[in-house]
Amino acid sequence: MAAAQLTPAHLSERHRPTLDQALEAIRTRAYWSPHPEHPKAYGENGSLSAEDGLAAHRATLGSRFDLDQPGTDGWTGGEVSPYGPALGVEYPHVDVDVLLPAMRAGLGAWRDAGPETRALVCLEILARISARTHEFAHAVMHTSGQAFVMAFQAGGSHAQDRGLEAVAYAYEEQVRTPREAEWSKPQGKRGPLELRKTFTPVGRGVALLIGCNTFPTWNGYPGLFASLATGNAVLVKPHPRAVLPLALTVRIARDVLAEAGFDPNLVALAAERPGEGIAKALAVRPEIRIIDYTGSTAFGDWLEANARQAQVYTEKAGVNTIVVDSTDEYRGMLANLAFSLSLYSGQMCTTPQNLLIPRDGITTDAGPKSYDEVVTDLAAAVEGLLGDDARANGLLGALVNPDVKARLEAAAGLGEVALPSREVVNPDFPDAVVRTPLLVKLDGSKPDAEAAYMSECFGPVSFAVAVDSTAGALELLRRTIREKGAMAVGAYTTSQEVERAVEEVCLEESAQLSLNLTGGVYVNQTAAFSDFHGSGGNPAANAALCDSAFVANRFRVVEVRRPA
């Protein structure tokens, strides 16, 4: 593509306005996105239509995904869609002793390009990803088990939003210090001391992105783009069940880097052989200076303790709580909660797990409701939402892996089942494992129940925990956040006093709170440029998406001073 070289001028013309809008959005935190959510918005101006996206996806299946990376020493693959079919894609397996030095080779030129060019190159990568959102949607769907529309939005446009948000934060952070300064210090009668100073943001080296199974792009893009935009190379180590979306991403990034005159090896893929477990070995390599990880608490804690040569950003397990105190929109509350429990079969790090409901019941606009009534009505709301199999399939997607299914089956024995999990047939994908949410009643005062509700039960499992009072609920909320962490907290109350009290708990324990959601916004969804994902201040995650702390330590500023 010699004729289509991406010069800084081209990049600036195409993407500087978008960067400026993103910078404005993170300042105002008003709604904004340049990435349409609707599948029909694509198919023109160079973006793939639904048909072309599907065709592109199908063309990839059963093929060898060559990336022309240094150190390729074989091929590996083995992804099987949660919807049934094996993908049959083979990825390069790499010798990291060859690849890592090659990834460092382009760092100097990438540093010298400066923050703006790096940001604009990242935006070009995101634009090309956006143009292929239909293709990515299939890749995300068939690795995560998300239903198509969710894969399109969460795995496509929203992931792109989060990537762009990270670029905006990274850019802003790097240009806060001027490139040059003249310094003149008065010395009374003597002439002033004068220095000329330059300040250069320099990346730390090679960053490692350890991808997850459920949200390979959404959870991967912030770290990937934050590291790349701050002058680092990025080695992408996908979850072995969710390689394809990140392999597509790496290919696009490499193409854009090369076209813009940079070393494509600044972004590379490290796919692993079954059972190889290369993340542990990679994480402690001296070349790896930054790690982004989404996954289990055990491995996240291991990374934080052992990858001491790196900055480590982790999103781990948490236990999300909803405090149900009172509501003046009972139907809306039930509908909203039913949706949150159902979306992607509860396989989101933000899905509510523990619903804390006073055992003496709550007041509502539909009259007082006992604990049992609230639970029964919620169960009915879920059943109503998912009564139609087509709609159920569209919301639930498929269980991402056998562990989730096993956990779901075991959870039915933890207490009284208020809503059993139902098997749903997906006519398009008969091998998909589709299950509706399980709702289990637990008595919050019984010590044996605590083992259940104080652990993350990842998947379509929620607990209706009977508590003595709203005050008791708030104490349990506090303890849950403090000990187990939380990505998202919700509360329903009509009382100003309770509202203040739950806010106080979330402020003191550092958790993100949604109050009285009864419409089309859900506690488990956040919007880039406006909502923070996690707080970085409780055990569920040591970083928030996205803030300055997420980007500011991915680079350092080197100062050179000389006599003026």
Place this chain on the structure above:
Amino acid sequence: MAAAQLTPAHLSERHRPTLDQALEAIRTRAYWSPHPEHPKAYGENGSLSAEDGLAAHRATLGSRFDLDQPGTDGWTGGEVSPYGPALGVEYPHVDVDVLLPAMRAGLGAWRDAGPETRALVCLEILARISARTHEFAHAVMHTSGQAFVMAFQAGGSHAQDRGLEAVAYAYEEQVRTPREAEWSKPQGKRGPLELRKTFTPVGRGVALLIGCNTFPTWNGYPGLFASLATGNAVLVKPHPRAVLPLALTVRIARDVLAEAGFDPNLVALAAERPGEGIAKALAVRPEIRIIDYTGSTAFGDWLEANARQAQVYTEKAGVNTIVVDSTDEYRGMLANLAFSLSLYSGQMCTTPQNLLIPRDGITTDAGPKSYDEVVTDLAAAVEGLLGDDARANGLLGALVNPDVKARLEAAAGLGEVALPSREVVNPDFPDAVVRTPLLVKLDGSKPDAEAAYMSECFGPVSFAVAVDSTAGALELLRRTIREKGAMAVGAYTTSQEVERAVEEVCLEESAQLSLNLTGGVYVNQTAAFSDFHGSGGNPAANAALCDSAFVANRFRVVEVRRPA
């Protein structure tokens, strides 16, 4: 002081303009300081004159330094001035099981005060410290061994600058996210989704400042004020030999907090009994969420590995290098280096240790100079600078502790002594241990010399390391930064090519570089608001003073969203 209550309006009137100037200074990085360096600038407008400062200092000596802190369970002291006299001050010893919960009590109100009020309270604390700079100078002098003028400037005005700089960064970081936002997402034909969002910066809890012996205020203030301004309480654990400057600071902070209507226990002192070593126990307390530390690599590494519940900011040992390639100002270079080696007896973390000089000599404006000539001329420059005992005392100060003296004496055996260390008598303080710098020749190609020059030899010891070439010097520079870290690097060269090469090494290894300093700016001095102290990107320190990364993770932003 009921009549002198500090209202937000008072605080804003007094300090908002200063805060705005500080914010502007960190953006432009031009010269700025509101804290006069000259001792004669004080004595009016409520500030202590030289006489009053000395009187205040003398009044403190031999007294009990009460802070009215919760949990006081006895008294401890024992500071002895490096200039000889025992200070005789006793400080409260605390039961941390009582003190730490008491320090948490005021966190909610401190959080609710918001970033601006917190910043302005910090500026009032700094203003009162500034007014007592003469008193602080004596306290710093008689704990660190700095000479009076240096104690006045580095321990007084420059430390205040670094504290104010940290407040400015902390403020700016907290107000980047708006307090409130309206969010309205279009939904096509349906009405938009609308949310009202609030964003609150919340501190992490109690921060621990572990002070150092040599620069109790300069190295202590950035962490102290960064933590306080971001909504944390701060427990100050001074070095047992340098309690007084930080005890004075804590008293002033407590007074100001109380007058402004906040809990004075947001800042407290933890003085320790001889040999008690409380830093280790404090550092792993669950209440401690942030730690700032300046000191040995061994304890810094221990903190990073073990204080896992806290954000840990460390400044540890490093080996500072000067590359001597060529100069067109030979006299200026020698004079500049002589001053840098002499200032505070080389007891600065930024003092040059290794001077890398090609064994075939260098070119200068005074003709070619052999390695031996450069070393001899530098030794003569140091001798000239320190030939007069009064001037020598004013530059050298006193050795801070017996370890430095022992190290200095041992270092004379490491190689050929080019300049022996000389004992200087201080007529005012005959017990002070005052020594001129030792300069030792080492052959960089000899493996047995490497053990010497590749370790930090803290104190008035420098090595003139003969290297094969400038290229060899750059390789040794790179290896030294990478393996041992560096707070400051200097280079002298008239070659554009060499200049670019040394810059490249510093960019790649993340070290701050001063080029061709021949006048009144020294490699071991940095100016707040303009120069970064350390890079945070090599083993000498994991943080730079001061940048966003130093403040952005001391608080988290808690978001609450509700239907609009």
